[in-house]
Amino acid sequence: MIEPMKVLWIYAHPESRSLNGSLRDAGIQLLSASEHEYRESDLYAMRWNPVVDAADFGHDPAERLDVLAESERAYRAGELAEDIRIEQEKIRWADTLVFQFPLWWFGPPAILKGWFDRIFVQGFAQGVIDPRTGRARRYGDGGLYGKRAMVVVTVGANDASTGPRGIHGDLTEVLFPLLHGTLWYSGMDVVEPFIVTGTGSDLDYSSLADRLTQRILSIPQSTPLPYRTQNSGDYDDHLVLKPNRAPGVTGLQAHYLA
Secondary structure, eight states, rough: OOOEEEEEEOOOSOOOOOOOHHHHHHHHHHHHTTSSSEEETTTTTTTTTOOOOOGGTOOOTTTTOOHHHHHHHHHOOOOOOOOOHHHHHHHHOOOOEEEEEEOOOBBBOHHHHHHHHHHHTTTTBOOOOOTTTOBBBOOSSSTTOOOOOEEEEEEOOGGGGGGGTSTOOOOOTTTTTIIIIIIIIOOOEEEEEEEETTTTOOOOOOHHHHHHHHHHHHHGGGOOOOOGGGGGGOOTTTBOTTEEEEEETOGGGGOOOO
């Protein structure tokens, strides 16, 4: 029997009447009508502040700011800014996170990048140390271990130009910094992203909405992307892939299990 999900939907698009807004509504309606629970962070509607500064940590702006050290101190002392603490509590509650955004300049909108910058502080999502080994828990382990994540992204370019030989690059590689370097880094299992291409042309919205809702329902059973874990023995003490792992393979593909 499938356990109900607790979904946090992080939405980063300035227009609720857009394709993104309609797809978000379809996903939320599905969750509302099912046994699953959900919460939402609509970043533009919230007027989310994406800028890290001393006020996040109750730090004296006249003093030099060490972001990592101060963020961890404030996190452990319960002194982070209220908006950060609210979002972190949503993440603690959730077992599944959905990140939805349009691809702008080969990455998410700045407001979503700033959400990560302010929320994923030292001691919460990163900088968590394994007391047995003294090693940092990351890339398949970490503060958000045990949660699942799926990215929903829209792209104006068509399938061909975003494929392996397309001028824009393979979208799975374009999204690698987010999927691997943020979500997997913090310990979450990352499932295959839901990508909508060709948004500047006529699309069958009904079919898209159906596909999205089916993907959401399948998240608990989906096989995560096969990234290598940091502390599994694949990497040496300098975090370089050992010679006998994926010999001859370099670049992003080396960090996938065969």
